Amino acid sequence: MTTPHSMLSLSDEVRAAVEASGPVVALESTIISHGMPYPDNVAMAREVEQIIRDAGATPATIAVLDGVPRIGLSDDQLKVLGSHPDVSKVSVRDLPYVVARSAHGATTVASTMRLADLAGIRVFVTGGLGGVHQGAESSMDVSADLTELGRTDVAVICAGVKSILDIGRTLEVLETLGVPVVGVGSEEFPSFFSRGSGFRSPMSVPGIDDGGPEELAAVMRAKWGMRLHGGVVIANPVPEDEEIPADEMQVFIDRALADCARLGITGKDITPYLLGRIVEITDGRSLATNIALVRNNARLGAALARAYAQGG
Numbered sequence: 618m619t620t621p622h623s624m625l626s627l628s629d630e631v632r633a634a635v636e637a638s639g640p641v642v643a644l645e646s647t648i649i650s651h652g653m654p655y656p657d658n659v660a661m662a663r664e665v666e667q668i669i670r671d672a673g674a675t676p677a678t679i680a681v682l683d684g685v686p687r688i689g690l691s692d693d694q695l696k697v698l699g700s701h702p703d704v705s706k707v708s709v710r711d712l713p714y715v716v717a718r719s720a721h722g723a724t725t726v727a728s729t730m731r732l733a734d735l736a737g738i739r740v741f742v743t744g745g746l747g748g749v750h751q752g753a754e755s756s757m758d759v760s761a762d763l764t765e766l767g768r769t770d771v772a773v774i775c776a777g778v779k780s781i782l783d784i785g786r787t788l789e790v791l792e793t794l795g796v797p798v799v800g801v802g803s804e805e806f807p808s809f810f811s812r813g814s815g816f817r818s819p820m821s822v823p824g825i826d827d828g829g830p831e832e833l834a835a836v837m838r839a840k841w842g843m844r845l846h847g848g849v850v851i852a853n854p855v856p857e858d859e860e861i862p863a864d865e866m867q868v869f870i871d872r873a874l875a876d877c878a879r880l881g882i883t884g885k886d887i888t889p890y891l892l893g894r895i896v897e898i899t900d901g902r903s904l905a906t907n908i909a910l911v912r913n914n915a916r917l918g919a920a921l922a923r924a925y926a927q928g929g
């Protein structure tokens with residue numbers, strides 16, 4: 618039986634599932650507060666939880682509310698995260714401060730991994746990972762998501778890395794940190810809105826209906842069984858009929874990056890600015906693709922959590 622850390626507050630549903638070592642899927646909350654506009658963000662958050670329940674697993678959206686790290690949120694709490702003006706973006710660096718000040722915070726991939734680990738949850742679904750930013754060779758802007766993947770035992774399902782980041786350097790850093798990057802049903806590493814990126818996934822397994830979840834669960838058990846601490850990146854490409862092809866996407870991304878540089882936006886504000894700007898530039902098309910890929914990741918996450926719980 619897993620005993621969650623005493624500073625966490627688990628919903629009844631999540632507590633029961635964790636204590637029974639049942640299939641649980643962690644979900645982050647920065648994607649809700651800073652990744653999509655209201656009200657689509659709240660609708661997406663609720664829908665994704667439902668997809669996971671329908672597939673036989675328990676969803677656990679993670680955030681800090683009034684200074685309490687919460688694992689599993691109510692519909693009302695999801696709405697607060699998606700609409701309240703005082704929800705800050707909280708990575709690992711920011712966690713102690715929001716907790717100490719009894720504030721609200723939406724957790725990134727890095728801080729969600731940390732809290733999931735404290736709760737005993739090993740499978741985590743998101744949209745896109747943070748990584749090495751373009752120009753990081755001078756700005757040193759490398760997301761703490763990568764640091765966390767190097768040390769915290771949680772498997773993260775994503776749709777790859779957006780080309781607002783430097784994908785090649787992101788994959789290099791993951792290799793340095795000892796993080797397996799496993800493609801699902803495709804040999805090419807996906808770039809979030811697009812199935813392709815020009816880079817190969819260093820490893821791959823079959824798709825969701827062809828034994829992929831069971832193979833992924835075996836990778837997780839092998840890694841942690843050998844005390845190779847750290848995460849696993851599971852790269853699940855957006856479905857073909859919902860992607861925006863990479864060459865088309867690049868034009869939009871270049872425009873958003875140029876606007877970001879012109880406005881002098883830096884640090885933790887870069888990713889939220891670019892995501893919002895891309896929704897504007899594409900007239901909402903990128904938002905539809907973003908929601909589609911999260912749905913797709915939720916289905917895989919539920920299947921993986923079940924496969925992992927069964928073999929545990």
Ligand code: PSU
Pocket residue numbers: 645647648649651652653708724725726727744745746747748759760761762779884885886888892
């Ligand atoms: N990419 C997205 N949507 C998001 C994010 C990334 O498509 O919402 C968020 C995630 O929470 C991720 C964070 O962990 O941005 C990375 O931010 P930074 O680069 O500041 O570490």
Ligand code: MN
Pocket residue numbers: 758759760761884885
């Ligand atoms: Mn950064």
